[in-house]
Amino acid sequence: MENTLGLEIIEVVEQAAIASARWMGKGDKNMADHVAVEAMRERMNKIYMRGRIVIGEGERDDAPMLYIGEEVGVCTQPDAKTFCNPDELVEIDIAVDPCEGTNLCAYGQPGSMAVLAISEKGGLFAAPDFYMKKIAAPPAAKGRVDINKSATENLKILSECLDRSIEELVIVVMKRERHNGLIAEIREAGARVQLISDGDVGAAISCGFAGTNIHALMGIGAAPEGVISAAAMRAMGGHFQGQLIYDPEVVKTGLIGESREANIDRLKSMGINDPDKVYDASELASGDTVLFAGCGITPGNLMQGVRFFKGGARTQSLVISNKSQTARFVDTVHMSGQPKVVQLH
Ligand SMILES: O=C(COP(=O)(O)O)[C@@H](O)[C@H](O)[C@H](O)[C@H](O)COP(=O)(O)O
Ligand SMILES: [Mn+2]
Ligand SMILES: [Mn+2]
Numbered sequence: 001m002e003n004t005l006g007l008e009i010i011e012v013v014e015q016a017a018i019a020s021a022r023w024m025g026k027g028d029k030n031m032a033d034h035v036a037v038e039a040m041r042e043r044m045n046k047i048y049m050r051g052r053i054v055i056g057e058g059e060r061d062d063a064p065m066l067y068i069g070e071e072v073g074v075c076t077q078p079d080a081k082t083f084c085n086p087d088e089l090v091e092i093d094i095a096v097d098p099c100e101g102t103n104l105c106a107y108g109q110p111g112s113m114a115v116l117a118i119s120e121k122g123g124l125f126a127a128p129d130f131y132m133k134k135i136a137a138p139p140a141a142k143g144r145v146d147i148n149k150s151a152t153e154n155l156k157i158l159s160e161c162l163d164r165s166i167e168e169l170v171i172v173v174m175k176r177e178r179h180n181g182l183i184a185e186i187r188e189a190g191a192r193v194q195l196i197s198d199g200d201v202g203a204a205i206s207c208g209f210a211g212t213n214i215h216a217l218m219g220i221g222a223a224p225e226g227v228i229s230a231a232a233m234r235a236m237g238g239h240f241q242g243q244l245i246y247d248p249e250v251v252k253t254g255l256i257g258e259s260r261e262a263n264i265d266r267l268k269s270m271g272i273n274d275p276d277k278v279y280d281a282s283e284l285a286s287g288d289t290v291l292f293a294g295c296g297i298t299p300g301n302l303m304q305g306v307r308f309f310k311g312g313a314r315t316q317s318l319v320i321s322n323k324s325q326t327a328r329f330v331d332t333v334h335m336s337g338q339p340k341v342v343q344l345h
Contacts, residue, residue, distance in 0.1 A: 014315045018315065049090055091120065112300075123290065127227045130267075132244055158216055169191040172207075
């Protein structure tokens with residue numbers, strides 16, 4: 001699965017990123033999202049696989065989406081019967097966020113990217129479109145920090161694991177009213193806080209790499225993004241835990257329904273009987289083979305954004321694989337038509 005799909009999924013995120021980047025800075029987040037979805041779908045439908053979307057994104061705010069349950073791959077083409085036998089194709093589950101950080105893209109801010117995670121059928125947690133409390137930390141702190149511990153305790157643990165003082169730690173938190181207490185606690189403990197407006201997938205994965213100057217992600221973001229982050233962290237051996245948040249009072253938004261009780265019932269109807277369960281990365285991305293792919297739309301901690309030139313574009317992507325234990329940065333020059341020049345820098 002990995003060998004054949006590894007390269008294909010790079011192209012999937014590359015095409016989504018290029019499409020979205022054309023809408024960078026135009027102030028239209030839905031368009032930036034829409035074109036990324038279309039480009040991702042078009043490229044995925046050329047892959048020899050029986051793919052199924054288990055995590056699409058956008059239900060909460062009616063964004064355009066690759067919908068949950070949608071089948072993707074060559075078999076979806078109208079004339080598929082003439083060239084493909086579904087029984088010979090591997091069944092793949094896919095979690096996508098074609099434009100993660102739509103606001104960042106629309107307003108020309110750093111950190112938006114096209115991302116996806118894949119695994120064999122059943123290998124990714126089909127997270128409901130709720131929120132998720134998250135903690136991500138570097139591999140050295142894997143299994144040592146704990147989402148059930150206070151931020152203060154986790155900072156002490158991080159400081160030991162990373163052999164640096166608490167004052168030298170940088171913790172990413174989304175700038176949201178729900179995090180006012182968390183932000184105050186982190187600052188009180190002596191660590192530094194990097195507030196982000198959007199894009200907690202990039203922040204979570206950045207914890208996995210030394211040199212990003214990000215040592216943990218804490219707080220509540222969206223659950224689908226949590227699964228994609230978990231897949232990347234599982235593949236590279238970083239720490240990730242998530243707990244669904246279903247109480248509108250906690251997230252301070254009406255976007256997830258009117259009441260806690262109604263949401264518990266909704267979760268039960270989806271087969272989630274313990275709504276407070278803490279999931280670790282290997283439960284959110286439990287497959288034997290787990291691959292993450294991302295491509296920068298705007299420049300970020302890990303990848304450069306899309307750069308256009310006359311007759312083409314240049315992208316930077318990242319593919320992380322648990323099987324080959326690789327984090328592969330891929331730098332691609334895309335040539336359209338007959339470029340007069342292939343731009344290197
Ligand atoms: O920033 C984000 C938005 O993602 P997208 O809609 O694909 O542009 C994500 O990284 C966050 O995880 C999440 O969606 C966000 O925290 C949602 O919370 P809120 O904005 O407070 O409703
Ligand atoms: Mn997103
Ligand atoms: Mn998105």
